[in-house]
Amino acid sequence: MRLGIVRAGCGLRLALAAAAPMWLGCAPSPSTVPLGLGPLAVAERARDAEALAAAHRKPKGSAARPRVTPAPTPKTPTAEPESVENDAKEENPTPATSDASGVAFEGLYAGDDVAIYRLTGFPEREERDDKAKIRIEKASGDNVGIILVNSADGSDLCELVARVEGNTALIESAQPCFSDGSEGSLEAELTSGRAVLDGDRLKMDAEGTLSVSLPDQDLDGQLTYSFEGKRQ
Numbered sequence: 001m002r003l004g005i006v007r008a009g010c011g012l013r014l015a016l017a018a019a020a021p022m023w024l025g026c027a028p029s030p031s032t033v034p035l036g037l038g039p040l041a042v043a044e045r046a047r048d049a050e051a052l053a054a055a056h057r058k059p060k061g062s063a064a065r066p067r068v069t070p071a072p073t074p075k076t077p078t079a080e081p082e083s084v085e086n087d088a089k090e091e092n093p094t095p096a097t098s099d100a101s102g103v104a105f106e107g108l109y110a111g112d113d114v115a116i117y118r119l120t121g122f123p124e125r126e127e128r129d130d131k132a133k134i135r136i137e138k139a140s141g142d143n144v145g146i147i148l149v150n151s152a153d154g155s156d157l158c159e160l161v162a163r164v165e166g167n168t169a170l171i172e173s174a175q176p177c178f179s180d181g182s183e184g185s186l187e188a189e190l191t192s193g194r195a196v197l198d199g200d201r202l203k204m205d206a207e208g209t210l211s212v213s214l215p216d217q218d219l220d221g222q223l224t225y226s227f228e229g230k231r232q
Contacts, residue, residue: 103167105136105144105195109202111229115178117186119210119221134202134227136169136195144169146195146204148177160190160206169195171206178223187211188223200231 113132117125133149135156142164148157158177162169171193178188193206203226210221 103164103197105164105169105197106138107136108232109134109136109227109229110232111202111227113225113227113229116224117210117221118223119212119219121219122221132227132229134195134204134229136202146171160193162193162195167197169197171195174208177208184213190223190225193225201228202231203228 110131110133112128112130114129115127117127119125129151131151133151135147135149137145137147139145139161143161144164146160146162146169148160149155150157158175160171160175160177161173162171164170171190174189174191176188177190179185188208188210190206190208192208193204195202195204206225208223208225210219210223212219
C-alpha cells in the first residue's frame, strides 16, 4: 500500500511541475495600486493621532525660579538727643590745666614787702616798700617761677623756682637774689620759703644768707623777706 501512494505522489508532483510554467505565464502582473488598510490598521492609526494631539495640548511646565530673599533694610542709627550730649559734657567738665593742683598761681601781685638785713658787726637794717610787686609764671613740671620786681624801674631782681603743693609754692634750695653782681656789692641767697595763695591774695615769707667782700674783710649775715599783696 505505501508503494502505491508514493508512486501516486510522484506522478502528482510531476504533473504539478509540468503545469507550473503555464500558471506562471498566465498569472496577472502585480498591481501598483495600494490595496488599502484593513480595519485594525485604521484603528491603530487613529489611536496614535489621538495620543499625539493630547501630547501637544499638555501645557509645558515652567522652569522653577530660585527664590530670592530680599536683603534686610539697614537700620538708620538713631542720633542721641542733643540734651543728653550736653548733660554728659556738664557731668564731665574739662579739668583745669593751669597746674597739677588746679590752683592758678600765675599772675602779677602788688602790695607791701619788708626785707631785713643782719650783717655781723653792723646794726640791723630794714627796708620797706609799699609798691612792691611779685610776678609768678609757670615753670617746668609742677614748679612755678616767683619773680621779685624792682619797684624803682620795673626790672626783675631775681627769679626763685618753687614747687607747687596745693595752694602753696615751696622754695626748697638756695637761690641768689638782691644782688647786682658788682664788686663789693651785697650777695644774698634765699635758702627756704613759701608763697601761699588764698583766693586772689598772695603771702610770701622767705629767709636766706648774706655775704659781702670788703677790701679788708669778708662779712656774712642773715636775711628775712616777707610780702603780702593782691592779684592785679
